Amino acid sequence: MDSIEHVSDNNGSSKWFDINVLRYAVPNSANSFGYVLGSLLLFSFLVMGITGALLGLFYTPNPQLANQSVTEITNNVFMRYIRGVHIWTAEIIPVLIFLHIIRITLTGSYKGKRQINWFLGIILLLTTFTLIFTGSVLKWDQAGFEALAHFEEIGKIFAPLGGILFTSELTVTAPLLSRIYLFHVSILPMVLILLIGAHVTVIKLVGISSLPKEEKIWRQESQISFLDHIKAVTLYSISFFVAISVLSLFFPAVSRPAPIVGTEVSRPDWIFLPWYPLENIWGVMAIVIFPSIITFLLFIIPLIDREENRNPRKGRQRIAVAIVLFIPLMILVLNILSGVLKPAQHL
Numbered sequence: 001m002d003s004i005e006h007v008s009d010n011n012g013s014s015k016w017f018d019i020n021v022l023r024y025a026v027p028n029s030a031n032s033f034g035y036v037l038g039s040l041l042l043f044s045f046l047v048m049g050i051t052g053a054l055l056g057l058f059y060t061p062n063p064q065l066a067n068q069s070v071t072e073i074t075n076n077v078f079m080r081y082i083r084g085v086h087i088w089t090a091e092i093i094p095v096l097i098f099l100h101i102i103r104i105t106l107t108g109s110y111k112g113k114r115q116i117n118w119f120l121g122i123i124l125l126l127t128t129f130t131l132i133f134t135g136s137v138l139k140w141d142q143a144g145f146e147a148l149a150h151f152e153e154i155g156k157i158f159a160p161l162g163g164i165l166f167t168s169e170l171t172v173t174a175p176l177l178s179r180i181y182l183f184h185v186s187i188l189p190m191v192l193i194l195l196i197g198a199h200v201t202v203i204k205l206v207g208i209s210s211l212p213k214e215e216k217i218w219r220q221e222s223q224i225s226f227l228d229h230i231k232a233v234t235l236y237s238i239s240f241f242v243a244i245s246v247l248s249l250f251f252p253a254v255s256r257p258a259p260i261v262g263t264e265v266s267r268p269d270w271i272f273l274p275w276y277p278l279e280n281i282w283g284v285m286a287i288v289i290f291p292s293i294i295t296f297l298l299f300i301i302p303l304i305d306r307e308e309n310r311n312p313r314k315g316r317q318r319i320a321v322a323i324v325l326f327i328p329l330m331i332l333v334l335n336i337l338s339g340v341l342k343p344a345q346h347l
């Protein structure tokens with residue numbers, strides 16, 4: 001079994017970890033960019049955890065002091081860098097997720113036993129976006145405040161189904177902001193860790209998919225050792241961290257003024273911007289309907305394509321590829337539309 005175990009070396013002396021357990025064979029393609037995206041996501045969550053813990057030392061989830069604590073963080077050179085890394089990584093995570101999904105769809109790696117990881121991945125996607133959303137509220141500027149006001153409206157509509165948890169009506173002893181903080185730093189990360197644990201366990205059990213051999217469009221591949229894969233992932237992760245650091249230094253985190261209650265003037269961050277024009281049609285329910293459409297589209301992919309053959313240009317996999325490319329295109333079009341629309345009152 002490939003695990004860390006108590007083993008004896010040739011001299012009979014014992015050691016706790018034998019590096020050879022990592023020398024098992026994996027497909028050569030595991031080291032290509034498309035196949036390290038999942039590992040880059042893992043690394044990104046590690047970066048989010050460490051930088052988030054540092055930010056938590058200075059942040060207060062009290063509505064009267066939250067904005068001021070963000071300003072204090074941003075005024076400190078080192079903490080501004082840490083906040084920058086946290087924010088930039090959060091901006092890049094959705095991009096990595098969509099690239100990861102595109103790669104999996106192109107190589108047909110959602111088929112057969114890997115279906116389970118596809119469905120786990122969808123829950124991971126929803127948890128990640130909820131984490132990003134709760135984080136965007138915590139900065140407690142006008143945009144964060146308005147995002148929470150929209151969220152609370154949804155909570156009220158779904159109050160009997162548990163939405164009450166996300167409204168101020170639950171209790172007067174804990175402000176909604178502190179509950180959002182609880183979700184952001186504790187409940188959601190725990191859910192995420194469990195889901196990632198399950199996702200990685202399935203990969204270990206089923207093995208990473210190799211490139212579809214039967215098709216000429218893929219190159220023939222050999223095998224490499226998992227240890228070499230770890231080395232490649234480490235190099236990609238270091239390069240990723242350097243790029244994030246450069247972005248954080250050249251485009252540093254900024255703090256904006258505290259929110260003014262009762263006004264609705266800001267547009268959401270780009271990740272949530274597609275909701276914005278849709279709110280003109282569906283009202284705040286756009287916040288539920290739009291992610292539900294995306295989730296549904298992703299959910300049906302392994303259900304409509306049950307063919308064993310893996311070729312993005314043939315059969316039902318073509319439909320899967322079309323769906324997966326349609327989603328970012330739809331997000332892009334809605335983002336552009338949001339840019340040209342005049343700010344509107346949705347609450």
Ligand code: HEM
Pocket residue numbers: 034035036037038039041042097100101104109110114115117118119120121122124125128196199203207208209210298
């Ligand atoms: C959000 C956090 C996620 C993390 C940390 C993560 C992590 C990983 C890792 C490390 C791998 C193995 C290496 C690779 O293929 O890149 C992997 C594979 C896989 N992931 Fe994810 N993933 C995430 C999201 C998703 C999503 C949203 C989906 C699909 C909806 C998904 C579906 C899969 C599938 C089907 C595989 C197997 C691919 C294969 O064997 O070729 N994952 N993931």
